Amino acid sequence: xxxxxxxxxxEIYGQSPLLRDLxxxxxxxxxxxxxxxxxxxxxxxxxxxxxxxxxxxxKHIPIWPIRQKARQDLVAYRGEKAPDKVMVGTIExxxxxxxxxxxxxxxxxxxxxxxxxxxxxxxxxx
Numbered sequence: 001x002x003x004x005x006x007x008x009x010x011e012i013y014g015q016s017p018l019l020r021d022l023x024x025x026x027x028x029x030x031x032x033x034x035x036x037x038x039x040x041x042x043x044x045x046x047x048x049x050x051x052x053x054x055x056x057x058x059k060h061i062p063i064w065p066i067r068q069k070a071r072q073d074l075v076a077y078r079g080e081k082a083p084d085k086v087m088v089g090t091i092e093x094x095x096x097x098x099x100x101x102x103x104x105x106x107x108x109x110x111x112x113x114x115x116x117x118x119x120x121x122x123x124x125x126x
Contacts, residue, residue, distance in 0.1 A: 036077075039070035 015023075022028070042063040047055045075081070098106070 036070055036074060039066055040074070042066040042070070 043060045044063050046059045046061055048057040048059065050056045
């Protein structure tokens with residue numbers, strides 16, 4: 001790794017023999033960043049086959065555990081703290097905060113959505 005790509009701390013404190021060996025082996029900070037970026041977008045390819053075993057379609061599916069771990073690593077590398085848990089509100093909590101008018105609007109919207117779904121299901125059956 002060339003000197004201009006090293007972080008200023010390397011110049012101030014010097015680089016440890018292990019870091020120097022890693023850099024010389026090609027395991028640089030830039031390499032690690034590229035691998036992390038690939039993990040953030042990790043996906044697997046699933047092939048859909050016909051009865052004869054021929055590939056009809058290929059579908060890319062995210063690999064969520066790898067993406068989640070990479071996101072956690074990124075937050076840690078940046079020195080930021082990810083939330084330990086995310087609180088998801090319950091319907092009861094949401095209703096307590098709503099006015100009667102909000103509830104009426106929500107119910108009307110649900111009825112419209114239900115009617116839309118029913119009409120689209122009827123069109124599919126016809």
